[in-house]
Amino acid sequence: MDAFADLANGFAQALTPITLLWCMVGVTLGTAVGVLPGLGPALTIALLLPITFKVEAANALILFAGIYFGAMFGGSTTSILINTPGESATIVTALEGHKMARRGRGGPALATAAIGSFVAGTFGVLGITFLAPVIVDFALKFGPPEYFALMVVAFVAVSAVLGDSRVRGLTSLFLGLLFGLVGIDLQTGQARFTFGQPELLDGIDVIVITVGLFAVGETFYLAGRHWMGRDEIVPVAGSLWMSKEDWSRSWKGWIRGTLIGFPIGAMPAGGAEVPTLLSYYMERRLSKKPEEFGHGAIEGVAGPEAANNAAAAGVLVPMLTLGLPTSATAAIMLSALQSYNINPGPMLLKTHGDLVWTLIASLYVANVMLLVLNLPLIGLWVKVLKVPKPYLFAGILVFAMVGTYGVSRSVFDLGLLLGVGVLGLLMRLYDFPTAPVIIGLILGPLAEQEFRRAMITSQGDLTVFATRPLAAGLLVAALLLLVLPPLIRRWFTSRRTGEAALEG
């Protein structure tokens, strides 16, 4: 196995004291920006690009890899503890994770997220090492019809996050789809729903909606009800650590999340949001305790967190094998390579194999380091909940301002944040779930663009969705997901009542 020897060489490079120090700086910085709402790894790496003039290539890449994985780890922390996801990929984590934290189970939620991230990262790195060519071939088979079919599957999975009322859940989803329409239409260059505002031409930033609906909306809601003494979060109840039951409910979620996240992350238009949603849906369907979903089911944290991190590793596959930057972070890491006179492309592995293997090995090292750093910190993180509420939420608002105004320097964005925050308050008061808005905002434009691309390439022939086997297969899967679960549930309930009748 050549890959083994190359990987061993990479590890030799990645395990020197100096590189370990760089990795340490990277993961800590990454965790910090992941925790803060609005700031992501792409921006952080861009800000640190000048470092490439001074530091040798391997060290800079290790630093960036640390930031990248660290941000993925850190993103889940605030989602779980204070229901304020810093980026769109951790919204699904907040659904169950925050419910767990409210019941005093923040410790196990953070632990399953950290271990799940580690498991996914480990398999992700192994996947990059041994499966990259296969995965890339598979990912390139995805044309517009296949992507659209994948989006249809994702829309079916949205049903898992709609909440108690289908009508209100769907209203949230369609509100998100509406937000997704704002801006210049990619295919025709026509502005839609911009009302003459230049700030809206580029669409509504997912970050502004996420931070607005969750962080600001939550602040409004708690401020408006503070004197009732309700919504008191229990800081810690029981063990900080995962129980035996937690372990047995988590590990399958980690594996399944990884298996979903890695290939979808490797697809050029895949992203991390679709796999987290699919993983949540799957865990909810396969759980032995589906009634706990919506009230803090640990599987609902384990699966999506693993999917999120596996997708983050998957994104690196097209970047390292084909030189394709398929996410903002990958694009910036590639431009960092250029300042070292390395032209990223399909020849990267051949011409600069040593560097690529060092990067892969340091990803793994970063992963181990994050686990080692994060597990002991869980006790400290949970203490965040003990910060007096006025200061905790006022502080969150200040960081929300850094993440929006500080990035765009636009007062308009600040106003938008306020407006979306008020919307978030109304949605909480009238029991509309907020997560479907974000999912609609992300899936809508993808589904629309891919559908229209498919129509252009097929000259308007709708049968492409049936004649292309991969697309057809995905659509059949979506149909089955829609039809089968109710049938199975009916079968189970009838059998259970039958058994009960027998026992009685």
Place this chain on the structure above:
Amino acid sequence: MKFDRRQALAVLAAAAALPMTARFAHAEQILEQVRFFVPANPGGGWDQTARTMEQVMRTAGLVGSAQVTNVGGAGGTVGLPQFINQWGGQGDGLMVSGLVMIGAIIANKSPVNLSMVTPIARLIGETEVIVVPKESPFQTLQDLVAALKADTAAVTWAGGSAGGTDHITAGLVAKAVGADVTKLAYVAYSGGGEAQAAILGNQVSCGISGWGEFSEQVAAGAIRALGISAEERIAGIDVPTFKEQGVDVTFTNWRGVFAPPDITDEDKAKLAALVDAMVKSPEWQAEVKKREWLDVYQPADAFAATIDEEMTRITGILQTLGLA
């Protein structure tokens, strides 16, 4: 929260000590500091240009310090109003922009335009290239042209956003060969990576973009280049021009720098001198060569005239494409 902040502070302090680049001046410093305004997100062409300029100016000792600000979106029309309204009169500001912005201003009917800022210099250019998947039946540009004439809508193109330089070039080619431009089956992608994946995966008939986007894939034999939009062949690029193959279209996507409105003549002269010194530095020449850019340097006055010409030309093309 408390813990997180303390931890963040310590690390940031450690990390921030690093980017301070060593300044070894071997040229006279022209400005104490220069601040780049990039109306696009990090990672793209304008951003790379700004960051390369920053690097060259610092290593050549032309400026004391430099910073880059990104305000991305809509071909630069989100950032431009901000540059005009908030940066006015600031003699150390330089906006990196280019032909793409002219197209976006026209297509988005932007209330502000490039006549409201101060042109400093045109710097670099890039040729457009048409590529096909390696499985494609098209061997030469003529093969593609023949298919385009036979059934315009059956030839699908992958490129950047609608109304951008890729779309404009595709429209010019279709028009020049007498195909129905309104039937052009142009599939817009938002990032270079996605368009490349569509071509590599043989999902479209052909792809069109700047040479830099595809050069590595072409060198690796993963895709085939049919022709470039430059006036004549370019050293180091073994691809014939459109003109050579009977398609009378030339097009170069250029990038340049602009100062804010209302700056003093003295500041303008200083910025022009700074950019001129940078262009002449060996460091810049090396970067241009390394990144396979075309050196299309034009000082302020000639550049202003170019912008006027391009405004007219692009308006015409976008009208035929139905975008203006």
Place this chain on the structure above:
Amino acid sequence: MASQLRPGTVAVSLAVLCTGIGVIVTTMAAPTSPMYAKVGPTAFPYAIGACLCGLGVLLFLDAWRGRWQAEATERPDERLDMKAVGLVVAGFLAAMALVGQAGFILAATALFTLATLAFGERRVWLSAPLGFLIALSAYTVFAKLLGLRMGDGLIERLL
């Protein structure tokens, strides 16, 4: 049934319906591009607008029949503390007004202080300086050390 009718839920359902109608009307007014596209830029807006209209009607039926179990309808006697919500809104408005001229640090301090007031912290002498310190350290870390450009201002100029 009418006894369970809550004006809030009816208003929300009508707002959703109006949004749907608004989307359709706006889309009809949009110019159509002559460009080649089998499915144009208006198809999805129409579909989304129509669905929002339908959902608005369904929500209205839920509200009319009193089937809308929500925070706002379950405990109508426990009113939302509008003063607290107003204070957070005021915090944002103050930040928006201040951020251009006075700069990020003072704007964020105002936001912080008003938000703590909303949560019932009356000791402004404590919260305002604390907010200032948090804003100052956020600015120092992101603007000074990482080079994020967060604009100029009164305090920023002194740093």
